[in-house]
Amino acid sequence: MDNGFADFGEFPWMIAVIKKSNMTSTEWSNKDYVCAGTLIHPSVILTSTRAISKYETNEIKCRAGEWDKTSENEEYMHQERNVRKIVNHQHYFRDSVLNSVSLIFLEEPFNLIIAPHVGAACVGQTLPEPGTQCFGTGWGKSANTKETNVLKKIPVNLLSSADCQEKLRKTQLGKFFKLHNSLTCGSSPDDSCKGDHAAPLVCPVKDVSTRYVVYGMSAYRINESGAPCAYVKVPAFYNWIGEKMAEEGFYSNSYTYVS
Numbered sequence: 001m002d003n004g005f006a007d008f009g010e011f012p013w014m015i016a017v018i019k020k021s022n023m024t025s026t027e028w029s030n031k032d033y034v035c036a037g038t039l040i041h042p043s044v045i046l047t048s049t050r051a052i053s054k055y056e057t058n059e060i061k062c063r064a065g066e067w068d069k070t071s072e073n074e075e076y077m078h079q080e081r082n083v084r085k086i087v088n089h090q091h092y093f094r095d096s097v098l099n100s101v102s103l104i105f106l107e108e109p110f111n112l113i114i115a116p117h118v119g120a121a122c123v124g125q126t127l128p129e130p131g132t133q134c135f136g137t138g139w140g141k142s143a144n145t146k147e148t149n150v151l152k153k154i155p156v157n158l159l160s161s162a163d164c165q166e167k168l169r170k171t172q173l174g175k176f177f178k179l180h181n182s183l184t185c186g187s188s189p190d191d192s193c194k195g196d197h198a199a200p201l202v203c204p205v206k207d208v209s210t211r212y213v214v215y216g217m218s219a220y221r222i223n224e225s226g227a228p229c230a231y232v233k234v235p236a237f238y239n240w241i242g243e244k245m246a247e248e249g250f251y252s253n254s255y256t257y258v259s
Contacts, residue, residue: 045106046102
């Protein structure tokens with residue numbers, strides 16, 4: 001699909017975290033949308049602490065296989081699961097959005113056998129080279145658009161840590177700002193980090209344009225001209241993710257990239 005929208009099933013790991021309500025599960029209004037997430041195991045979702053820290057497990061649910069949130073006339077239906085447990089990073093610092101990474105453990109796994117449009121993402125261990133073109137995906141606001149009904153696919157160019165820090169020092173953060181190791185940056189004419197917390201940042205596997213690896217999650221954007229989008233640097237938490245999943249009895253092979 002053109003015009004900045006993803007094709008149906010193009011990003012099968014895309015998760016919508018939604019507030020529970022008295023409405024049926026097929027209904028979804030913007031006020032119910034909490035944040036995005038990334039499926040890394042049929043029972044585990046990677047997301048942002050900043051977005052979900054104020055919610056209890058019984059207040060949210062997770063939807064996989066969504067594309068157009070206003071339509072059910074799709075080849076395969078979405079699936080929803082309740083939350084069993086939320087694990088937030090022990091060193092999360094809200095004011096600066098540092099270490100903003102959480103894992104959601106579901107009461108029941110998503111059924112991947114009957115859903116070719118739902119699947120787990122590979123998680124990156126090291127960032128690609130600066131300048132790599134990646135994509136941010138989500139349903140929330142971006143720099144130039146309001147919330148959308150159809151899943152967005154926004155090109156994002158990775159920045160080096162030094163370039164990122166330099167650009168952010170020119171904003172209200174000031175000349176002494178230091179980029180924390182838990183963050184990275186990307187630039188885009190229409191970024192995906194405004195109003196869409198935890199929107200995945202995925203980059204194509206080298207020489208394979210149809211395979212992607214998750215390297216980031218939308219963190220914040222300074223609303224100033226030329227300011228890049230800050231993303232949670234997922235590779236910095238690769239070991240943490242594995243440790244927390246092992247504590248719950250899950251293995252890392254569901255999200256480990258094998259070339």
